[in-house]
Amino acid sequence: MLGNFSYCNPTKLYFGKGAIGYLKEELPKYGKNVVLIYGGGSVKKNGIYDEALRLLREAGKNVAEIAGVMPNPTLEKLYEGMKIAREHKADFLLAVGGGSVCDYAKALAVSVHCGEDPWEKYYVRFEEPSCEVVPVGCVLTMVGTGSEMNAGAVITNREQKLKIGHVFADEKVMPRFAVLDPTYTFTLPHYQMVAGIYDIFSHICEQYFSGEDDNTSDYLAEGLMRSLLHSSRIANKDMQNYEARSNIMWTATWALNTLISRGKTTDWMVHMLGQAVGAYTDATHGMTLSAVSLAYYRHILPYGMKKFVRFAENVWGVDPAGKSDREIAEAGLSAMEAWMKELGLVMNISELGVTGEMVKDVAGAVLVMQGGYKVLGREEIEAVLAESL
């Protein structure tokens, strides 16, 4: 841990079958006016909406609703929610859904009393909230983003074709509690499950493939990756396997609650590439990441050789005997590619609707991060995207 840092993660997690019952303990801590936030109809079909509403009513809450939060929540939807939350004089926001719904609730939490355009304040100037932050609780129904235990919130500005995440420093933005019931993820389609798994894996990689130092965080990252590989292979064949799905759910939380980035640099270029693809295609987030990852990692491999060798040996069990560093590193990425194909991930951006003609425009929407083994120039971004077609 060469860098100085702070760490604080006060979110209380309730994990396991039936954990939603802990709403009975948590809800009395907050005011009467609750806004229940959810996405499409799935939480109504699987009964989670009914159960949450029942517990809210039992706790004597006045409930307003924001329905229809989309996979990449938009600025327009945020404006709509601000109006609802203000009219309802919201004391508490209860998000029931996946990462997008949680992200949306957190963005809303800092926007209700913002006093100016939240896009300008939080997504252009990247400021911290200076107003009252409405407390948020989450009931998680989809796994991947880690949004349930961090202070991040990604919002898409469709007009400007920008999908931007802000990780707030203020712990008040973090959910006060999150309910993690692995059985809630059982009804997800296979496509969404594996997209979530790759999102988790990518979160770990973004924090792992950076820096030259020896850092406890990288050892924790390797542990999370090994657990994820093991459980993803079981869940891929047996989606109802509670143990595998619960390990995946827990791994997702710890992959992106800031722990494994403490004291080190991070990269996040795969997310920047994927988010630009997402802004142009509205494709599932995890699949935008899987579709660009290998081209990116093969591009930066020569600049981060030592880490890619370590990745191959410690995560994929590549036997280094008789191999050059380059061969070991490439064998690691080949093993990763085989695993990705085994899961049925989208392996190129053409499948998501990006054409060769769109590459220049998509490249223009990519924010360039500084933390990776090679800071990409505009031509390199275009080359990586072209390679991902």
Add this chain to the structure above:
Amino acid sequence: MLGNFSYCNPTKLYFGKGAIGYLKEELPKYGKNVVLIYGGGSVKKNGIYDEALRLLREAGKNVAEIAGVMPNPTLEKLYEGMKIAREHKADFLLAVGGGSVCDYAKALAVSVHCGEDPWEKYYVRFEEPSCEVVPVGCVLTMVGTGSEMNAGAVITNREQKLKIGHVFADEKVMPRFAVLDPTYTFTLPHYQMVAGIYDIFSHICEQYFSGEDDNTSDYLAEGLMRSLLHSSRIANKDMQNYEARSNIMWTATWALNTLISRGKTTDWMVHMLGQAVGAYTDATHGMTLSAVSLAYYRHILPYGMKKFVRFAENVWGVDPAGKSDREIAEAGLSAMEAWMKELGLVMNISELGVTGEMVKDVAGAVLVMQGGYKVLGREEIEAVLAESL
């Protein structure tokens, strides 16, 4: 993660060189009457006491002191502190020291307003606090116990020859913040440094060697162990190596802040054996653990074969080719033994002052835990202790 659980760890950590400066941000959050708690003279010699006192005075605090908290804080010392804290009408307790000082501060935090004998309430009946808990902050000067980010507090009852830890469920018992500056650990003698390293390793093992399921927590435990092995070997030769000492400090925090026990069973028999040895000898905690560990693990190995094989391969890199499970597992423990000797740990309890005649008495002071691969009978405890002589 087969078991249901909750997780909440609100302690704010400030990590790195000069992190004590963050007292300026934290102290204004609490009342004026502060009790400064420390151990022997070392914090006075190395200037940390002066710096803490300066920052307390700058923040306008009325400071009382509890000095001389010993390595295994006693019940008598707790009674003494309760008197001081009550007379001072303490609003806040600032612990400056190692795990014993932090433990003591937390025990004091729940005892000041307890209204009855805290030993009876917390260490005999193991109740949660029902009174106001005085908030605690820590400035850590010694690494190992993880006390800076958990709700545990070990107290020794000398009269009854009992050293008992209570891990409180109430998050209010956890330090509100902890300052972790790796350079503060540089002045420790080698003996104390390696004892702390083994304490960390043992904390991880106690949570790892239990259960048959596949659990993300065990993968995180392996990551922490691998990091600790790597950094301990560097620090053993070069005690001033900042990177190694900082990794060790961070590993200690995460080894015992409840993360790696989530969703699984744990054992803690090595600590029960070591604490009984400690109650009879007042020996350094980490050395009481190292002195009993191998005899214990070799005793339970046949009952937890699968985990010991995994430990050998994933932590110690034992090549399984051509070996039976038993041989793989034993090779893992042999590798662990070689590492322990390399660090210069105490390898038997005779060196700590336990004689063959004392074994029966020490065995009588061992609390038997239920979570391990084999629940030990009284004769087995005596056998493990005799083997450790």
